[in-house]
Amino acid sequence: MSAVIQNLVNQPYKHGFHTDIESDIVPKGLNEDVVRVISAKKREPDWLLEFRLKAFRHWQTMIEPEWPNVKYPKIDFQDISYYSAPRPKATKKSMDEVDPELLRTFEKLGVPMHERAALAGVAVDVVFDSVSVTTTYKEKLAEVGIIFCSFSEAVRDHPELVKQYLGSVVPHTDNFYAALNSAVFSDGSFCYIPKGVKCPMDLSTYFRINTQDTGQFERTLIIAEEGGQVSYLEGCTAPQFDTNQLHAAVVELIALDNAEIKYSTVQNWYAGDEEGKGGIYNFVTKRGLCKGFNSKISWTQVETGSAITWKYPSCVLLGDNSVGEFYSVALTNHHQQADTGTKMVHVGKNTRSRIISKGISAGLSNNSYRGLVKIGARADGARNYSQCDSMLIGDLCGAHTFPYLQVANKTATVEHEASTSKIGEEQLFYFSSRGIETEEAVSMIINGFVRDVFIHLPMEFAVEATKLLGLKLEGSVG
Amino acid sequence: MIKDNASEVLKVQGLTATVDNREILCGIDLSVRAGEVHAIMGPNGSGKSTFAKVLVGHPAYEVTGGMVRFDDADLLELSPEDRARRGVFLGFQYPVEVPGVTNGGFLRLAYNTVQSARGKEELDPLEFDDFIREKMELLEMDPGFLERSLNAGFSGGEKKRNEILQMALLEPRLSILDETDSGLDIDALRIVANGVNQLHTSEDAIVLVTHYQRLLNYIEPDYVHVMENGRIIKTGDKGLALQLEDRGYDWVAQEYRERAA
Numbered sequence: 001m002s003a004v005i006q007n008l009v010n011q012p013y014k015h016g017f018h019t020d021i022e023s024d025i026v027p028k029g030l031n032e033d034v035v036r037v038i039s040a041k042k043r044e045p046d047w048l049l050e051f052r053l054k055a056f057r058h059w060q061t062m063i064e065p066e067w068p069n070v071k072y073p074k075i076d077f078q079d080i081s082y083y084s085a086p087r088p089k090a091t092k093k094s095m096d097e098v099d100p101e102l103l104r105t106f107e108k109l110g111v112p113m114h115e116r117a118a119l120a121g122v123a124v125d126v127v128f129d130s131v132s133v134t135t136t137y138k139e140k141l142a143e144v145g146i147i148f149c150s151f152s153e154a155v156r157d158h159p160e161l162v163k164q165y166l167g168s169v170v171p172h173t174d175n176f177y178a179a180l181n182s183a184v185f186s187d188g189s190f191c192y193i194p195k196g197v198k199c200p201m202d203l204s205t206y207f208r209i210n211t212q213d214t215g216q217f218e219r220t221l222i223i224a225e226e227g228g229q230v231s232y233l234e235g236c237t238a239p240q241f242d243t244n245q246l247h248a249a250v251v252e253l254i255a256l257d258n259a260e261i262k263y264s265t266v267q268n269w270y271a272g273d274e275e276g277k278g279g280i281y282n283f284v285t286k287r288g289l290c291k292g293f294n295s296k297i298s299w300t301q302v303e304t305g306s307a308i309t310w311k312y313p314s315c316v317l318l319g320d321n322s323v324g325e326f327y328s329v330a331l332t333n334h335h336q337q338a339d340t341g342t343k344m345v346h347v348g349k350n351t352r353s354r355i356i357s358k359g360i361s362a363g364l365s366n367n368s369y370r371g372l373v374k375i376g377a378r379a380d381g382a383r384n385y386s387q388c389d390s391m392l393i394g395d396l397c398g399a400h401t402f403p404y405l406q407v408a409n410k411t412a413t414v415e416h417e418a419s420t421s422k423i424g425e426e427q428l429f430y431f432s433s434r435g436i437e438t439e440e441a442v443s444m445i446i447n448g449f450v451r452d453v454f455i456h457l458p459m460e461f462a463v464e465a466t467k468l469l470g471l472k473l474e475g476s477v478g
Numbered sequence: 479m480i481k482d483n484a485s486e487v488l489k490v491q492g493l494t495a496t497v498d499n500r501e502i503l504c505g506i507d508l509s510v511r512a513g514e515v516h517a518i519m520g521p522n523g524s525g526k527s528t529f530a531k532v533l534v535g536h537p538a539y540e541v542t543g544g545m546v547r548f549d550d551a552d553l554l555e556l557s558p559e560d561r562a563r564r565g566v567f568l569g570f571q572y573p574v575e576v577p578g579v580t581n582g583g584f585l586r587l588a589y590n591t592v593q594s595a596r597g598k599e600e601l602d603p604l605e606f607d608d609f610i611r612e613k614m615e616l617l618e619m620d621p622g623f624l625e626r627s628l629n630a631g632f633s634g635g636e637k638k639r640n641e642i643l644q645m646a647l648l649e650p651r652l653s654i655l656d657e658t659d660s661g662l663d664i665d666a667l668r669i670v671a672n673g674v675n676q677l678h679t680s681e682d683a684i685v686l687v688t689h690y691q692r693l694l695n696y697i698e699p700d701y702v703h704v705m706e707n708g709r710i711i712k713t714g715d716k717g718l719a720l721q722l723e724d725r726g727y728d729w730v731a732q733e734y735r736e737r738a739a
Contacts, residue, residue: 425537426574433534433570434588434644435562435595444587448578448627 026083032056035183038083042152047163055172055182062176068339069368069400070308072281075246082184082217140200146230147192148203151219154190161192165223169252169289169316177248177310178285181217185250188219193228193259202458204233218249224259226292231262233461247306248283257292257319262300264457265313266465268472269305276335276364279307286313287343290322290351298325299342300456302465304472307336312370314343317351317379324353327453329465331472332365332397341371341402346382346412355386358450360469361397362476368400375412382412390420391449393442393476421449443470479680480700484511485549487652487683488533493544494708495532502528504708505544510652513680517694517719518687520705521727526687527571529705530656534568535561548652563595565651565682569641569658575630581640582624585610589647613646617673634661642673653677654685659693671696691723704730 026037035056039049064075141148147158154162172182193199224230247269253261263286272279282305288297299313315324326342344353353373361367373384390399401418423445431441446469447454454462488510495503502525510516518526532539533546535558546553548566556564576584590600601609611621617639629637638658645653655674659667674697678684686697694702694716702718703710704727711734712718722730 421577424574427576429536429558430570430574430576431584431588432558433562433568434584434648435559435591436587437559437591440587440591444579444584445576448576448580448583451578 026081028081029078030056030080030082030184034082038184041083042155044155045159047159048155048166051167051172052183055179056184058173059176059179059183062179064176065310068310068370069366069402070310070337070339072308072337075281077180080246083186137201144197144200145194146197146199147190149190151185151188151190151221154221158190158192161223162190162221165221165252165254167252169254169287170250170285175285177283178250181219181248181250181285185217185219188221188249190220191222191230191232193222193224193230195225196227197225198228199230202231202233216247218247220249220251222252222261222263223254224256224261224295226257227259228256229260231458232264233458234263234265235267245279246281246283249285251284251286251313253288253297255288255290255292255295255297255322258294259292260296260298261288262298263288263313264461265299265301265303266457266461266468267301267303267305267309268468270307271305271334271336272307274334274363276307279336280305281308282306282311283308284311286311288313288315288324290315290317290319290324290348292319292322293348294321295319296323296325298323298327298456300325300327300453301329301340302453302457302468303328303330303338303340304468306338309336309338309340311340312342314345314372315353316345316347317353317382318347319351320348321350322348323351325456326353326355326357326371327456328357329360329450329453329469330358330367330369331360331469332362332367333472333476334363334365336363336365338366339368339370341369343372344374344384345372346375346379346384349379350381351379352382353384355384355388356452357386357388358453359388359390359399360393360446360449360473361390361399362393362473364396366398366400368402370402370404372404372406373414373416375407375409375414377408379409380411382409384412384414386414386416387452388416388418389449390418391446392420392422393473439470439474442473442476446470446473479513481511481513481680484513484680486511486547487549488553488685489545489547491545493529493532493546494542495528495539496542497528497539501542502539502708503532506708506710508703508710510683510685512683514701515678515684515686515697515699517699517702517716518685518705518710519689519691519702519719519722522689524705525708526705527656528708530568530654530685530687533561533654534558534566562648563592565649567645567648567650567653569638569645569653569655571656571658571660571687573629573632573637573641575632576628577630579628580624581626581628582607582610584628585624585644585647588644592648610643610647613643616646616676617643618669619643635663635666638662638670639666639673642670642677646673646677649677650682652683652685654687656687657689658686659688659690667693668696691719694719706731706734 026034035052039052170178172179191203222232255261269280269282290297297315303309313326317324324344330338330340332338341357342355355371357369359367359369369388375382388401392399399420403416405414407414428438428441447466457465486509490506490508493503493506506529520526532541541554586606593600619639638661662670699716702714702716704712712730
């Protein structure tokens with residue numbers, strides 16, 4: 001694979017990476033007035049402004065967390081602009097205007113044709129009839145009563161649902177970045193699955209038009225009523241660039257009785273250059289509440305981007321017999337740092353959780369798994385199984401595991417397994433001696449390593465993610 | 479089998495090699511022709527395994543002199559991958575474990591890579607499955623082997639069988655089998671040796687690196703070479719192996735020193 005693609009993946013995409021000073025930008029800095037301006041510009045109801053203000057006031061009393069195993073210069077929160085009017089990106093008239101190298105990357109990744117256009121900033125209706133595709137999806141969803149729209153639309157059209165659930169899983173007091181997000185969040189996604197409805201397709205943020213520019217403080221809320229089922233896909237494998245260095249999203253999931261939510265993420269934010277300059281700080285709070293009896297929430301994540309990742313998709317297992325799952329592959333290369341894992345909080349009886357975490361470190365990167373399994377006093381018969389495997393590529397990277405176990409019920413069963421392995425010279429030579437090129441060997445070893453997680457990804461996502469790992473590790477061995 | 483008009487598969491002249499600046503091979507000469515079986519014997523640390531690894535291009539060793547011709551190619555100029563594709567095969571003494579990679583997947587990738595380099599047909603997973611099962615029967619291997627991780631948790635004997643299975647798949651022109659008999663019980667030894675004998679034709683050559691003469695009861699060598707201190711110090715026929723079994727290595731070394739003096 002060529003150095004061209006390597007460069008492309010690791011360097012800013014020139015067409016999308018510039019800041020135009022628009023007239024509709026709030027000056028840098030954060031105070032109550034800024035929060036009010038954001039809310040006013042979005043024409044929000046009073047209760048939402050109140051939510052933002054409460055969050056802002058609380059945020060002011062908080063300090064930035066320093067416990068993660070990551071290092072970065074202190075962020076000046078007064079040096080950030082917290083609002084810019086979402087305006088349509090400059091669109092290109094056809095695929096011919098798109099950088100051919102970017103198209104080749106899509107080719108390598110196997111990104112579907114209609115997505116390529118959207119990702120490259122081409123007006124999709126010019127090239128494909130994607131708008132009608134989107135409309136068809138929307139109609140199909142509406143037929144069964146599913147609401148899938150931008151967060152702003154939800155505030156406008158379904159305020160009672162937003163009001164009921166916003167902040168119910170991740171309260172505005174939860175942590176520094178969640179509080180910040182609650183005060184200044186820009187936009188995001190909203191999804192509501194009514195009682196007994198099984199969503200007929202995987203919901204992908206791609207199909208949510210009009211909200212492509214969700215900004216740096218994204219907010220997602222997904223609710224599955226009794227017996228509802230949904231599989232939600234976030235992100236994409238193509239490299240994503242943003243002028244905003246700090247990203248602090250909040251995702252809240254709520255599953256009622258017998259409901260099931262499956263949330264899959266493939267994250268490939270710009271990671272900075274090979275020297276570690278630039279790159280996105282991704283400080284995300286993701287949490288699911290298994291509120292009902294026998295409910296299930298499953299997180300699957302493939303984290304390959306960002307300069308710094310700070311992220312613990314978690315499950316609160318409140319309903320009896322509820323199930324939480326976390327399947328994760330985190331890959332770091334060059335100077336990337338990741339401190340990621342999960343929290344499984346068992347409250348209800350016979351609750352079960354399963355954690356499979358696979359960390360891959362290459363280059364000079366540092367990759368930490370941090371996971372909490374907490375069994376409450378009333379969680380009779382609770383069970384957890386955790387498996388944390390790390391793989392090192394080269395001698396200069398680091399892998400760390402920080403498991404926290406808090407068990408307050410003696411009928412609980414908690415298992416933790418961990419392993420560390422290294423792609424060794426002898427392994428690679430074994431492959432060479434059978435005619436297999438080193439890059440293919442690494443990809444085969446890595447694919448074997450992540451298989452337990454990738455089987456939980458939707459099929460086409462898994463295929464892309466497999467190629468993505470290969471691309472991200474190019475040149476890191478041999 | 480020795481045939482006068484057989485083509486020369488491998489020619490080694492004055493080969494020297496070092497590891498960590500220490501000289502391990504001190505000038506090896508060897509000629510192997512199609513159809514022949516050569517045994518390289520010698521005490522521990524004589525350089526037998528190093529010689530085998532240098533021939534397949536192991537990166538830990540630096541070749542410092544001499545030349546190696548493989549058919550018409552300058553072997554030392556080729557990458558390890560190219561050597562394999564052109565038909566040089568090493569059956570490892572200690573095959574490395576690769577957790578997570580299925581044996582079946584690995585074998586198919588190796589087979590298809592080599593086939594494609596040779597301009598031959600590649601096989602899809604179903605075709606390959608039929609093909610490999612046939613080869614496995616030869617070595618009395620259970621098809622369950624294909625589902626397991628490559629060499630991971632294999633017993634010593636299982637690892638060696640898996641090596642010979644790869645030899646059967648890749649149809650090498652030159653097979654170098656490094657201590658293939660170690661770790662095998664007597665039944666497994668018979669099965670593995672039987673497999674090697676069935677694979678051997680007048681078109682390929684085999685170099686057995688071994689400590690003991692035991693293996694040579696099953697795979698009959700045309701030539702036996704004794705190595706010491708990085709050199710081949712004596713060459714004979716299979717009778718030499720029996721003599722070594724009887725008398726050990728010291729007398730050969732002594733004879734060599736006297737000749738040199």
